Amino acid sequence: MRLILSIALLAALPVSAFAQVSDTAKPEEVVIEGVGLTRTVPCDGLDVGIYGADNQIDLTGTCGQVVVHGDGHTVHVEDAATIAISGIGHTVNADKVSTLSIDTTENTVNATIEAADDAAKVSINGAEQTANLTLKSKTTIDVQGTEQVVNWDLGEGAPEPRIDIGGIDNAVNRIE
Numbered sequence: 001m002r003l004i005l006s007i008a009l010l011a012a013l014p015v016s017a018f019a020q021v022s023d024t025a026k027p028e029e030v031v032i033e034g035v036g037l038t039r040t041v042p043c044d045g046l047d048v049g050i051y052g053a054d055n056q057i058d059l060t061g062t063c064g065q066v067v068v069h070g071d072g073h074t075v076h077v078e079d080a081a082t083i084a085i086s087g088i089g090h091t092v093n094a095d096k097v098s099t100l101s102i103d104t105t106e107n108t109v110n111a112t113i114e115a116a117d118d119a120a121k122v123s124i125n126g127a128e129q130t131a132n133l134t135l136k137s138k139t140t141i142d143v144q145g146t147e148q149v150v151n152w153d154l155g156e157g158a159p160e161p162r163i164d165i166g167g168i169d170n171a172v173n174r175i176e
Contacts, residue, residue, distance in 0.1 A: 028064070032057060043080075050075060068092060085109065098137075102129050112155070113139050119162075124148050135161055143170050151175050 033051040043063035053071040063080040072089045082099040090107045098115035114136035127146045136155035148170040
């Protein structure tokens with residue numbers, strides 16, 4: 001199944017890559033696309049899009065919106081306003097993010113969730129995602145889909161999160 005999905009994603013890559021670069025890429029967006037790339041990128045407040053398969057990307061500094069799409073990426077993010085993950089089999093580690101979205105299947109995310117002004121937001125959809133979260137500010141967590149596992153703990157001084165859960169066989173666990 002994963003091989004078929006990988007082939008389908010790679011077959012669609014040239015079309016989406018062309019559209020990303022020519023039609024919708026913002027001048028302040030860094031686009032990383034390909035297979036098996038290893039790269040460190042200083043964000044400097046820019047948005048970053050990571051596409052393709054099996055890339056190892058380290059994003060340093062403060063990022064705007066980070067999009068991780070495709071298959072099997074390993075990504076480290078120091079600080080981002082938003083991280084949106086879709087595809088299959090990604091591992092994303094975020095030192096600090098205020099809005100996190102995880103979709104599709106079999107992604108693993110380890111993140112510290114912290115917003116400066118408004119409540120931080122975490123949204124998990126799809127199937128078989130694992131999210132290990134440290135909450136350092138007011139946070140809303142929405143879990144839908146199937147067989148999601150969310151493990152969370154509170155940072156010092158953070159209030160209890162609001163947790164909305166639906167779907168099938170999902171688990172939200174407070175870790176002390």
